[in-house]
Amino acid sequence: xxKLQIHxxxxxxxxxxxxxxxxxxxxxxxxxxxxxxxxxxLGEAVTFWKHWNTTFRExxxxxSKNDHLDELTQLQKxxxxxxxxxxxxxxxxxxxxxxxxxxxxxxxxxxxxxVAVSRSEKKKMESEQTISVMPYxxxxxxxxxxxxxxxxxxxxxxxxxxxxxxxxxxxxxxxGERIPIEMTIINKTxxxxxxxxxxxIQVTHFEAQQKSGHIFKENLKFHRNPIEDNxxxxxxxxxxxxxxxxxxxxxxxxVSTRSSFKTKLIQLAYKLLISVGNDKNVDFELPIIIGTxxxxxxxxxxxxxxxxxEDCPPNYNx
Numbered sequence: 529x530x531k532l533q534i535h536x537x538x539x540x541x542x543x544x545x546x547x548x549x550x551x552x553x554x555x556x557x558x559x560x561x562x563x564x565x566x567x568x569x570l571g572e573a574v575t576f577w578k579h580w581n582t583t584f585r586e587x588x589x590x591x592s593k594n595d596h597l598d599e600l601t602q603l604q605k606x607x608x609x610x611x612x613x614x615x616x617x618x619x620x621x622x623x624x625x626x627x628x629x630x631x632x633x634x635x636x637x638x639x640x641x642x643v644a645v646s647r648s649e650k651k652k653m654e655s656e657q658t659i660s661v662m663p664y665x666x667x668x669x670x671x672x673x674x675x676x677x678x679x680x681x682x683x684x685x686x687x688x689x690x691x692x693x694x695x696x697x698x699x700x701x702x703x704g705e706r707i708p709i710e711m712t713i714i715n716k717t718x719x720x721x722x723x724x725x726x727x728x729i730q731v732t733h734f735e736a737q738q739k740s741g742h743i744f745k746e747n748l749k750f751h752r753n754p755i756e757d758n759x760x761x762x763x764x765x766x767x768x769x770x771x772x773x774x775x776x777x778x779x780x781x782x783v784s785t786r787s788s789f790k791t792k793l794i795q796l797a798y799k800l801l802i803s804v805g806n807d808k809n810v811d812f813e814l815p816i817i818i819g820t821x822x823x824x825x826x827x828x829x830x831x832x833x834x835x836x837x838e839d840c841p842p843n844y845n846x
Contacts, residue, residue, distance in 0.1 A: 529557050534641055534657040542660045546624040549659060552617045553643050557609060563647045564606035569620040570642060571597030571661070573627070573793045575635035575736040577753055590736035590751055594792045597626060597639070606646070627789045628663035634734040634753050635794050637661075663787040665819035673700025673817045681810045688717040692810045694802055700817040703785040706778040707800065707816065712839060713775065715768045722768060725803040726779050728760040728816065730786075733795040759785060772840030781818065788818050 536551040543549055549569060576591040603616040620641070630637040639661050645653040667673040677699060682691040691714040701707055713722065734753045760780050766773065779800070789796050802812040 529555055529561060529563070529645060529653060531556050532643065532645060532653055532655045534643055534655050536641075536657060536659070541658065542662055543622055544662050544664050545622050545626045546664075547622055549620045549622060549641065550618070551641070551657075552615050553603065553655070554613065554615050555645075556613050557611050559611055560608050561647070562606060562608045563604075563645050564602065565604040565616060566600055566644050566646070567603050567618045567620075568600045568642045568644075569597060569622075569639070570595065571622075571626060571637070571639045573635065573637045573791050575734045575753075575793045577634045577734070577736065589739045590753070591739055592736040592793050596791060597623065603643075622661060626661055627791050627794075628787070629660045630786075630789075630794060630796070632732055632734065632794065633755060634736075637791065637794060663789065663820055665787045665789070665817075666821040667700035667702070667817065667819040667823045668821065670700060670817060670819070673819065674698055674823055677814050679812050679814070681812065683805065683808050683810050685717045685719065685808065690715050690717055690719070690722070690805065690810065692804045692812075694812050694814070696800070696814060698823055699815060700819055700823050701781055702819055702822045703781050703787075704783045705822065706780050709777040709779065709800075709802070711775040711777065711802075711804075712772065713766070713768070713804065714772045714840070716771065720768055722766045722804060723806055724762075724764050724766055724775075724777075725801075726762040726777055727758050727801040728779055728781065729799050729801055730757045730759050731755070731795075731797045731799060732757075733797070735793050770840075774840050785818055787820050 532553065532555045534551060534553050573594045573596060579588045579590065581588050599620055601618065603618060627637055629639060639659045641657045641659060643655045676695065676697045678695040680693045682689050693712040695710045696707060709726065732755045736751060738751060759782055762777060762779055766775065786796060788798060798816040798818050800814040800816050804810040
């Protein structure tokens with residue numbers, strides 16, 4: 529047998545969850561041969577890293593593998609095949625819940641089509657074709673993505689209080705959108721300028737099993753290795769013209785931002801960090817979900833109209 533090849537109907541080899549991967553395999557034989565042919569679609573997450581142990585002066589290895597897609601189909605049962613050029617078609621469906629393809633510092637999520645030709649007492653002939661699964665996350669299907677977030681904190685400067693209230697009206701956004709942030713500052717100190725720092729942080733969690741080290745095998749546990757990247761930020765100094773200020777900010781989500789996802793070994797998440805103050809800060813951390821289908825607006829309601837209860841009271845002395 530020669531020229532065993534995989535041909536995908538989609539030349540880009542990129543697919544969304546829920547779609548079918550279709551194609552064909554081709555091969556030539558010059559004489560009658562008996563063999564079987566199996567095709568398989570595989571999706572796996574792999575994590576790996578090393579940690580230097582200063583006590584024992586050795587590298588500790590961490591690695592894990594998880595198959596989240598493994599489907600096998602027999603394209604041809606074991607039988608004699610006549611000489612000539614042959615074509616066999618295949619079709620696989622990518623499950624709706626499949627995570628997207630991913631390449632990270634300590635792990636990856638990869639998909640492939642694998643074809644194996646089995647002959648009695650002969651080594652298998654194999655061929656592989658890498659495919660990509662595109663990210664798809666409809667924010668309207670995630671109830672918490674539609675929910676607002678509001679936090680209130682305060683700190684003291686020389687026994688005087690600065691109180692800060694922050695609010696976002698939803699948690700779910702798509703790349704290219706701006707996150708609107710409402711903030712109310714009640715300043716009872718003599719500080720006239722207050723710095724504000726907003727950051728959107730991408731957090732990639734990798735989990736893996738410890739594979740080596742000077743401990744008993746039954747004590748080899750899973751470890752998490754997070755990486756945090758600042759992908760967008762806003763800095764501004766606010767001049768307090770009155771005791772209470774209502775402020776509005778927008779933080780851009782870069783168009784290249786990947787959507788959130790979670791698997792057993794790899795998770796991609798986001799958080800909004802807000803820091804108010806200089807030497808002593810009022811800090812907030814708000815979870816953000818990045819999807820690919822934006823939140824559909826809801827009709828206004830009385831509750832929403834009354835939501836911003838922490839607004840500064842009107843100044844009747846003006």
